[in-house]
Each structure stands twice: as C-alpha cells, then as structure tokens.
Amino acid sequence: MKLCxxxxxxxxxRYDxxxxxxxKVLELARKEVLIPVCPEQLGGLPTPREQSELRGxxxxTRSGKDITENLVRGAKQVLKIAKLFDVKEAILKQRSPSCGCGQIYDGTFTGxxxxxxxxxxxxxxKHGIKVVSEEDL
Incomplete structure (x- = not known):
C-alpha cells in the first residue's frame, strides 16, 4: 500500500x-493499493486555485499571497493518513510545491x-517514508 x-x-x-x-501510476494501481491524497485540498485550498510555488x-501564489500555512496543514494530514495505514512509500507529483520530489519550481513563475x-x-x-515521483517509476 502506498500514498499517491x-x-x-x-x-x-490540481490548481487548474x-x-x-x-x-505508469494507473498501471501500478491495478496491481496494488494506492491511497489518493491531495495535500493542497487537505490543507483547505479550493480547486481550482491560484498557481503557487515554493520561494525559500x-x-x-502567483499574485504573492502566502499559503504556506495551508500546505503545512495539508502535509500534516497526509502524514496522518500514512501513519493510520502504516504506509512506508509515496508516489508524488514532480515539481509541485507540495509533492515535488527532488525538483520544484523556483518561485519565479517562469518554469x-x-x-x-x-x-x-x-x-x-523526515518521518522515514520513502518518496518517489511518477517520473521515477
């Protein structure tokens, strides 16, 4: 069982x-249980929502609003789900300000x-859960 x-x-x-x-992820879902999570939604943000990036x-958001608190809240909820189901691995969306694994956008909204x-x-x-991106499958 993995988070996804x-x-x-x-x-x-997604924000849009x-x-x-x-x-690859959909093929994997036919073979094992993938628990869907969206940290942004779990943190209280609507869908759709303004695009956001990590800056330091x-x-x-693109307009300059600080939504760090929402993403931290969502991350804590995802961790709670992981602990509840004793999940040891997650497959998360590359370059996302929440889910990016090894790669994120730089906060300038220039790509x-x-x-x-x-x-x-x-x-x-930080809590010992292995995270890979969909690009690493």
Missing amino acids: SACLLGINC GRSKPSK ESVV TVIRGDGVTTALLK
Missing part, C-alpha cells in the same frame, strides 16, 4: 482544476526548475 498524488490517478484536484494522470521557506522537495515530500521523508 490524487492528480496522478486522474482525480481533478484538472488532473495529470500517469500511465514560503509557498506563494525554472531547481533541486528541492515540496512541503509534503519533506515532511514524509
């Missing part, structure tokens, strides 16, 4: 109200990618 970014399973929960289904230790982890990925890793 809900958008990778075809659930419309759409999904980002991954063929903060998460800001520039830098090394780093999203808020949820960082928290899960």
Whole structure:
C-alpha cells in the first residue's frame, strides 16, 4: 500500500482544476493499493486555485499571497493518513510545491526548475517514508 498524488490517478484536484494522470501510476494501481491524497485540498485550498510555488521557506501564489500555512496543514494530514495505514512509500507529483520530489519550481513563475522537495515530500521523508515521483517509476 502506498500514498499517491490524487492528480496522478486522474482525480481533478490540481490548481487548474484538472488532473495529470500517469500511465505508469494507473498501471501500478491495478496491481496494488494506492491511497489518493491531495495535500493542497487537505490543507483547505479550493480547486481550482491560484498557481503557487515554493520561494525559500514560503509557498506563494502567483499574485504573492502566502499559503504556506495551508500546505503545512495539508502535509500534516497526509502524514496522518500514512501513519493510520502504516504506509512506508509515496508516489508524488514532480515539481509541485507540495509533492515535488527532488525538483520544484523556483518561485519565479517562469518554469525554472531547481533541486528541492515540496512541503509534503519533506515532511514524509523526515518521518522515514520513502518518496518517489511518477517520473521515477
């Protein structure tokens, strides 16, 4: 059993109200249980919502609103789900400010990618949960 970014399973929960289904993830879901999670929604943000990126230790929207608290709250909820089901691994959406694993956008909204982890990925890793991106499958 693994956690999985809900958008990778075809659930419309991304900032733009759409999904980002991954063929590899959908194939894996036929073989094992993947628990869909969306940290942004679990943190109280609506769908659709304004695009956001990590900028240093903060998460800001394109218009400059700080939504760090929402992403931290969502990450804590995802961790709670992981503990509830004794999950040891997660497959999360690459470059997301919540779910990015090894790659995130740089906070300039120019499409520039830098090394780093999203808020949820960082928290899960801190608690010993292995996180991979859909691109690593």
